[in-house]
Amino acid sequence: MQNSAIIDAARDFIVAQYSQHPSPQLVYHNLAHTQQVVQAAGQIAAHYRLQDDELLAVYIAAWFHDIGYLTGDGTNHEETGAREAVQFLKEHQVPENVQTMVQGAILATKMPQSPNNLVEQIVCDADLSHLGSKNFSDRNKLLRHEVELTRQQEIPSTKWLSSTITFMLNQHYWTDYAQTLYKQQKEENIEKLTKKLDKKTAEESKAALENSITVAGTGEAGEPAPHEKHKKDKEKNKKPDRGIETMFRITSTNHIRLSSMADSKAHIMISVNSIIISVILSVLVRRLEDYPNMVIPSIIFLTTAVLTVIFSVLATRPNVTSGMFTKADIEKKNANLLFFGNFYKMHLEEYEWGMKQMMTDADFLYSSLTKDVYHLGVVLGHKYKLLRISYNIFMFGLIISVLAFLIAAIFFPVKV
Structure with a gap:
């Protein structure tokens, strides 16, 4: 039987199971959740272009991963789902290697997740894909209701919000594609939950305070109460981390785009003037004996082209750096590990150590990002300065050359 037919058979089997075993309490771990996991698993698997057996294992594991909720309280639903999936595959005469992959993928979804290969990682990421989706709030409410x-x-x-935030902060996606696909939305979901938790906590604290004392919220002469003042100071001093990261990302992207534009402009100058130089040397120079009045204009034209090429090449010429940093540089926070020129001669272990030191220190991280943006700007400024000189030489040199040719042709004609 072809893999597509087996996947269709698995889908029909799972749909029939949910229809034959209705469970009103499963408002989250229901057929809709399973279909969502299958869709997410298919999207991630398509990115990695899995082989036929691996792709089959991903789909079967996604369909069967929560079937255990229909036959018990869900405590060991992964084991039940793995057994049901293996039994299904045996009935359809699927090779044992696929059975092993499916069993491992379903068992890997048990919390805490423990995938050992790409197939298991894809199924684990698909199972928790709702954490990084826009409908997370609705799905989270259904999960709470089911519990x-x-x-x-x-x-x-407050208890549910706190435990959900803790779970999401500790959870991470295993595949690079899922990290890219769900990271931003997951961070936004965590931020919304945090704001909601702060609001709920403040409301409960206020209610408790009102019940314990007669006058709450103000001190002498109408001054804010200490806890309210502390809260306002905390909100005032809170750094807009997402805004900072967005600023760095946009600034770096703009600098890189401008650098690419400068290189394109320099390449245009190099190409155009290279053609001009080749034409002058191959055609015009051989005719100067017949037209001696054109010697000076030709020299001016040739000099213009050569200088333009020189400054255009200087604008695109890369700078060579040492490619090394020391532990002292890291301790003093002087090294910028975000630029390849500072570490390309280092061993991987040394670079990993430096990156871990930077990632555990927010000030060091933001300082490195600031230095990276600054040095990009400095290089960009130098590049555009040389490029401007190149364009000025070409523009004014072209004008002078054309005037020189006209003056030579009009006022110093060749006598026949």
């Missing part, structure tokens, strides 16, 4: 129905008790908002 409350299962435990038969209400969960306080």
